[in-house]
Amino acid sequence: MATEALKRQIAGKWQNAFARLNRDQEGITGLLAFSEAWALATEFLHPRDLNGSMANKELDMVKVRLAVETLSKSKMLPILLENFLEDMRKQQYLITRDVNQFMLQYEETEDVHHIARLVYRILEWYRAWVPITELGHTILSAYTLTFQTHVYSILPPSFSRGFKKLVNATFDLAQSPVPPPWLPPTPPALQSPVPPPRPDLPLWSAFEQLGLLDRYESLISSVCYEHIEAHILETCSKRWGERMLQPLREWMTNRIVPWMVMPYARGARSAEEARSMLQGVGSRFDFHVCKTLSDLRTREIFDIIIDFPDSQPALEDLKECLQRVDQRTQLVQTLRKANRKRLLHPGADTKDILTQYVSIIRCLRLVDPPGVLLFKVADPIRRYLRERPDTIRCIVASLVGDGESGDSLVDENEPIQPLQQMQVEDYTDPSWEPEPIDAGPDFRTNKPSDVISTLVSIYDSKDLFVRELQVLLAQRLLAITDGNFDRERRNIEILKIRFGEAALQVCEVMLRDMTESKRTDQHVQSQKHMMLHPTIISRHFWPPLQAGKFAMPGQFKLIQDDYAREFHSFKQDKKLRWLPHLGTIRLEIELQDRTIPVDVPPLEAAFIELFSEKDTWTVDELIARVGSVDRSAAIKSLTTWVDMGVLKEEISNQYVLLEVAEDGSSVSTGGAPPRPARVIEEVSAVLTVEQQQAEQMRVYWKFIEGMLTNLGTLPLDRIQTMLKFAPGYDRTIEQLGAFMEAARREGLVTVANGMWKLSRT
Amino acid sequence: MKVHVKNWHAIAQWRWDTGASDVDDDGEGDVCGICRVPYEGCCPSCKMPGDDCPLIWGECSHVFHMHCLLQWISTSASKQQCPMDRRPWVTAERKVDANAAR
Known part of the structure; x- marks a missing residue:
């Protein structure tokens, strides 16, 4: 039911279309020419099977161009493009077939050769179907987009794996001029008159033309990341004795950068241009190097600290990495975890914990001079140490240099400084710096303080240390028999610098008692020569000594009284009170068949003296004679003599003197003189x-x-x-x-x- | 059997011979009536006990650190009296002489 108006409209449209196609030519010649041109153009553009005839190559390019021009005049290019894309869609099965075939081969052999060939093959398809440039930019990009979309849609998942392997395989090509066997011959389209600087250059060009670089960019960089990681793990693990970061960067320059040129700066015409193109990606890789290295060192940090100072270069690396990579929290967490697991448990010796703590202090100071890391890591250690009963003793022992153990906590080279108290921040200081950004609210800037100050600051007051020090000093001084206490004096002088004169006043008195005793003894000896050389102490200035009261019997009593009398006549206003259970006595026991020289504590001496009165004593009798003595202590000292073969427990609790050594007793061998058996009491005289x-x-x-x-x-x-x-x-x-x-x-x-x-x- | 003493390293404490018989004692002992520090300690102005900080005996039988007493006597409020019994202070001959005569 066409109305008049509609008919007119259709007729108008028809006229327009005709005019456009006919291009104002006579009759329908324009229309015929257009039809010819269209047929030629579509024929030319038709995507062909590569395996079939290469007919389109034989078409006369001049004619084709003319035809395209004709179409363009008729504004039919969009239609032509649509037609072309439709044709492509119809022909896509050809590519799919090839892709599947190559992927099948790859999946069977896992050989990257097939992937490379596949890439080249796809490129061939791409180039075969590409429209000529006269058709304009629009049609070219539409073609590329459609082509790529299709190719990506048919690549199976295993292609990414294969592609990654292929990229990986290009890594070692930088140095080799000969193409590796897996690289297929360069297709003619990619051949250039000059031989490529690297055999894999054509491959990369193919990647780019197919848009694979953009699509798989993360994959390519991940290949590089993995390469870097593997290299760092291999070269740097457990190697703490030398700086690694610099060699790693050199390695990057020599090995990675030449490779990086391929994917990222292939088009660069000059070194300058290449550098600017590589800058962004290069710094990303450098960041990755730092991160990998700092991760590795973070994992190893506990052992690195144990190895300190041999591991110092590793710590310097870590410091440099941490400036680039923000891994500080990880470092703190890892170290805290390692400490908790490996250090702060009942099985660890307090001394070891302290040693490790001191190492941690030194190491983290190196890594992070402001001390924020240290503060965070040290906190649990300090809290744990505070709970240990023998921490103070250990610190004090190392303060005064514990002789045998050798490895003192204190660095000999470190200057001796007074203990540092917490300083209030001085905001008027022109070089004042704010606290680091990751410092916690309770972070206190303790400016570079020495190790001892840090250790002492575990506890709130230093009095505890002074008291422990006093006990230790007393133990040492009382054990001295040769009157040489220069070492203790030196120690006290050093400690005075640390703790201050006033705190160590008591120790000063103790030392003076020692000198005073020596002088007094010299005087007394000059009056009357005696075997007794006492140390005379000022009782309020020494730590409480083990209580024990017994009276020395026989000749010992006489010697004591003698000495006390001489002393009194020398110092008229003073008198002596013996502490009989302390000290040591060198005796010579003269028996019928042998003479035994021994060093014994006084109680042992007292007992043996009693045996010179009669040969057989019971324990109770002995205790009654000397006064109040612990029964266990009494038996212990009797056992000492039994061990030496002087006494024998005849019946229970009754001991008899062996004037003649018994057979098989260790000391009775005639020839060799009996060795002096030194039995020095381990029990300390001073109360802890x-x-x-x-x-x-x-x-x-x-x-x-x-x-x-x-x-x-x-x-x-x-x-x-x-x-x-x-x-x-x-x-x-x-x-x-x-x-x-x-x-x-x-x-x-x-x-x-x-x-x-x-x-x- | 004979026991020969070759060498004896002993430990002893010294005490002031105040004449009081030392009954025990591990207690704190007597203190100076002025500074309340034990006799064998030292007065507040001294650092070293013993001969550097001796005692002084009064006729009234009271004993003080010498430095403590001298300081007391030098104040006008003391009126030269013993701080314990307010009798005029007279320094006694040493008790030790009595002991020595014993």
Whole structure:
């Protein structure tokens, strides 16, 4: 039911179309010419089977161009493009067939050769179908897009793997001028008159033309990353004795950069241009080098620290890497974890923990001079060390140089400085710097302080150290028999610099007692020669000594009294009180058949002296003669003599002197003179700090007992308040709590709802 | 059997011979009535005990660190009296002489 208007409209359209195609030529000659041109153009553009005839090559290019021009005049190019793309779609099965065939071969052999060939083959297809440039840019890019879309859609997943392997295989080509066997011959399209600088150059060109570089860019860089990682792991693992970063960068320059030119700067015409093209990607790879190395070193950090200072170069590398890569948190976490696992457990020696802690201090100072890392890592160690009972003793022992162990915590070369206190920040300082950005809120800038200051600062007060030091010094001084204590004096002088003169006043008195004793002894000896050489101490300035009271029998008593009398006549206003259980005596035991020289503690000497009165004694008799002596101590000293073959336990608790050595006894061999058996007591004469505290707490127990008897039940804080009235009470409520808990375990007190009361009512 | 002593390294403490018989003692011992520091310790102005910080005996039988007492006597408030019993301070001959005569 066409209306008039519609008919007119269609007729108008028809006229227009005709005019366009006929191009104002006579009759329909224009139309005929157009039809010819269209047929020729489509024939030319038709995507052909590569395996079939190469007919399109034989077409006259002049004619084709004319035809295209004709079409262009008729504004039919878009239609032609549509037609061409449609044709391509129809012919795509040809490419698919080839791709499948090559991939099948690759999957069978895993040989990258097939991938390379596949790439070249696809390129061949691409070039065979490409329209001529006269058709314009639009049609070319539309063609490329369609072609690539299709190719990507048919490449199986195994292609990425194969492609990666292929890229990987190009790595070692830089140096070899001869193409490797896997590289297929360069297709004619890619051949250039000059031989390529690298055999893989055509391959890369093919990649680019097919758009594979863009599509697989991450894959290509991951190949490079993996290469870098493998190389670093291989060359740097466990090698801490030399700087690695610089050699690695050289390796990058020599090995990776020439390769990088291929994917990233192939088109560069000059070295300058290449450099600017490589800059971005190069810095990405350099970052990766730093990251890989810092990851590796982070994993190894605990062992690196153990190896310090041999591992110093590794730490310098790490420092440089950390400036580039932000891996500080990982480092802290890894090290904290390693410490927790390998260091801070009951199996580790306190001394080892301290040594490692000191190494950590030194190492992290090197890596991070402001000390933020150190602060974060050290915190758990310090907290752990605070809980160990023997930490102070270990630190003090190393402070005074523990002789035998050799490896002192303190670096000999480090200058001796006074202990540093926390400094308040001086904001008027022109060179003041803010805290590092990753410093926690409780981070305190302790400016470069020495190791000892850091160790001492584990505890809040240095008094604890001074007390422990005093105990240690006392032990050493009392053990000295030859009157040579230069070493201790030197130590104290050094420690005075650290702890300050005032804190070590007590030690000063102890040292003076030593000199004074020597002088006094010289005087006494000049008056009357005696075997006794006592150390005379000022009792309030020495740590409490082991209590023990017994009287030396026989000749020992005489010697003591003699000496005391001489002393009194020398220092008229003073007198001596012997501490009989301390010291050592060198004796010569003269028996019927042998003479035994020995060094023994006084109790042993006392007992053997008693045996010179009569040959047989029971333990109880002996104890009764010397006064109050621990039974176990008595048996122990008797055993010493039994071991030497001087006494024998005849029946239980009864000992008899062996005037004549028994057969088989070790000392009785006639020829060789008996070796002096040195039996020096291991038990120290001086009470340790803990023992002292326990001793003091025993006194306060009396107060607590009194309180609880009078008042029934009391809460802990009341007990604490009341104890504060007691002279010299300086415990915290926590210490009191621990003590009460111990008392409860012993069954002395009970607790209910925080109220303490005595058990026996 | 004979036991010969070749060498004896012993440890002893010194005490001031104040004449008081030393009954025990491991206790703190007597303290100076002025500074409340034990006699065998040293007065607040001294660092070294013993001969550097000697004691002084009064006729009134009270004993002090010499430095403590001299400082006390030098103040006008002391009126030259013993701080314990307010009798005029008279330094006694040493008790030790009595002991020596014993």
